[in-house]
Amino acid sequence: MDVQWSIIIDFIPQLLAGAQITLYITVLGLIGGIIVGTIAGLMRAYGGLFLNAIAFTYIEIIRGTPIIVQVMFIYFALPVLADLRIPGMTAAILAIVINAGAYIAEIVRGSVLSIGRGLSEAGLALGLPRWKVITHIVGPLAFRRLIPPLGNQCIVSLKDTSLFIVIGVGELTRTGQEIMAANFRAVEIWTAVAILYLIMTGTLSLILRMIEKRMRIL
Amino acid sequence: MSVVEFRNVSKHFGDLKVLDEVDLEIQRQEVVVLVGPSGSGKSTLLRCINGLEEITGGDLIVNGISVRGGHARLREIRQQAGMVFQQFNLFPQFTALENVAFGPRQVLGMSRAESNARAIELLEKVGLADKANNAPSALSGGQQQRVAIARALAIRPKVMLFDEPTSALDPELKQEVLNVMRQLAEEGMTMIVVTHEMSFARSVGTRLIFMEHGKIAVDGDPREVINSPPNDRMKDFLRHVQ
Secondary structure: OOOOOOHHHHHHHHHHHHHHHHHHHHHHHHHHHHHHHHHHHHHHHHOOHHHHHHHHHHHHHHHOOOHHHHHHHHHHHHHHHHOOOOOHHHHHHHHHHHHHHHHHHHHHHHHHHHOOHHHHHHHHHOOOOHHHHHHHHHHHHHHHHHHHHHHHHHHHHHHHHHHHHHHOOOOHHHHHHHHHHHHOOHHHHHHHHHHHHHHHHHHHHHHHHHHHHHHOOO | OOOEEEEEEEEEEOOEEEEEEEEEEEOOOOEEEEEOOOOOOHHHHHHHHOOOOOOOEEEEEEOOEEOOOOHHHHHHHHHHEEEEOOOOOOOOOOOHHHHHHHHHHHOOOOOHHHHHHHHHHHHHHOOOHHHOOOOHHHOOHHHHHHHHHHHHHOOOOOEEEEEOOOOOOOHHHHHHHHHHHHHHHHOOOEEEEEOOOHHHHHHOOOEEEEEEOOEEEEEEOHHHHHHOOOOHHHHHHHHHHO
């Protein structure tokens, strides 16, 4: 067996460029996902029959299909259906937004509903409007409970970007694949790729743990 | 003008009729003690007053405002009716002071300095000025309930609603809460109190209402109706709580 770890050094710039794209998709996708998820989650928790049904349908469709099918749909099927071409990068970010959004919606709903009804009633009884009860009382408390599961979802979404290899976006996994196809150094390259993922997810975990500590989760 | 007026009020939860065409007028400075077996509708009656439960029949007027007048009017009612809950329901992310200052700042639009001054004043009143910077979790149940009373008073209500304020407390902690309530009554606050504390009813209450099956079964002077209950159901009930 011929394993030469030193060859990794030559490919570090290329792999880092891939990792950068992975991070780019993840960060933009998660920002969008958190926005969509918060809205859909609040629709589930507080919405009337109609808003609830919309959010429920969205969540069930996304949770019920693989993310790889979702990105293929956005990239290959949507252009046929709607006659608009979506660049690979946009499709990748969009896929994370709608996918993470569905899971985050359930996280938001769960956290909001875990805050006892009595606290909302105490706020309402003071004469606060419903929206202030949500932004000043339930929201901040729910946010603290939301951090651990949200952290999970961030890590899952970061790793999910590796699936976008199927639409040719040059993220980390795709980059590794391309290098490997040229030099057949499977052990070295996939080890390097794995370590880069670990560094990224590890950093994410660390940041989340710091936030959790500062917020003294209730 | 009465502070609270029930006009033929009914409340249904689905098919279940919890309040059955209740008529009731409460005047200023009355201390009305609401008693009755569990499920008799006393908590529901109280919670209808500030719209935490929506009435399904009749009308309910609080300080001249109908609870059926929509969101904005309901908020006005809630600013005139302070509520104290069985489970205290203090905001756990705030200190005692912040809990009390929250209403004046967010509801009455007071400045931070003004609302904090008001909060300190009220914490002093309930004997907890030294705990102003404690989190609710660092207070005993009795202390938490006193902070909750201060919080309800902070928006200058015309009437105070107490929903079993001492039921979640150990016997030795009940008294400190009841003392604060007694003090409030002596200052002339209009109060409606759901409780099983018959000694409080007797010594502080000006009126006692016994509820049964969503109806007012007995309405009279506390000492009189406790000493000689006008019906067997109330006699039976008193035997169980005393």
